[in-house]
Amino acid sequence: MNSIDFSPLYRSSIGFDRFASLLDHALRSDQNNNGYPPYNIEVLDENRYAITLAVAGFSRDELSIEVEQGVLTVKGSKANDSKEQRQYLHRGIANRSFERKFNLAEFVEVTNASSDDGLLTISLTKEIPEKMKPKQIAINGSNDKATIEHQANKVA
Template sequence: MATIDLSPLYRSSVGFDRMASLLDAALRSDTSASGYPPYNIERVADNQYAITIAVAGFEDDDLEIEVENGVLRVTGKKAEENEQREYLHRGIANRAFERKFSLAEHVEVTGAALKNGLLTIGLVKRIPEAMKPKRIDIGSSPKELLENRVKSES
């Protein structure tokens, strides 16, 4: 597979570090992309999302959820079992895992719940008022508009 060097992008742009990092991570082959554990991402409402991860066999204490620099990281590590078992067939994967999800700006984790072997993480996108579209009323006089502009500049 051909690789793309993104270092010129880092040298010639300001403020796009996160975008370049996302592109770099997407293009880099990731050894943790094994497909385990399986997960779903769904839209619950307009600005609400949920990530559901199949973590059968894991308890609350075996799981850890962290958010750092716009990356949600879910790790699972089974506590060591003291009792020795003799398996005739072992098909249930209780191996340690780490899943990472890149969160868009203004997306926050609202909570998590574990039920029936499914870990559900709630997310909400909270857009600040300053970034929401605002309606501008159209005045009747261009002269008033220019007078207001002059007053605000002084």
């Protein structure tokens, strides 16, 4: 598969080079992914999300969740039951280990994880720091020039 050329976007945008590499990585990894285990990504409200994975047959001890450098990794490891030999006529229930990765946007944090009825639900919250939130800037008129000069003299 060829990479997508994002260079035309760089002419009018600044700081989105990480976005381009994330998109390229997502396109590559999606082809390698076999779709196991199935999952949902849900928007709960403006700043809350949930990822739900179907992990039937996995105990809580066999699952692990890790976040590192903006990548959420969910792993399921099944222990080999070599002592228990079963003979199947049909085996449709997957009993294999898995690793599923999700790229998280800036300021998205994992807040909780729970496992009920064969579903692993991971809660995420987008918490933008106060200094990063937009703020209104007052526009002064020409009559305010004396006030600005007075404030500048106070600082000096």
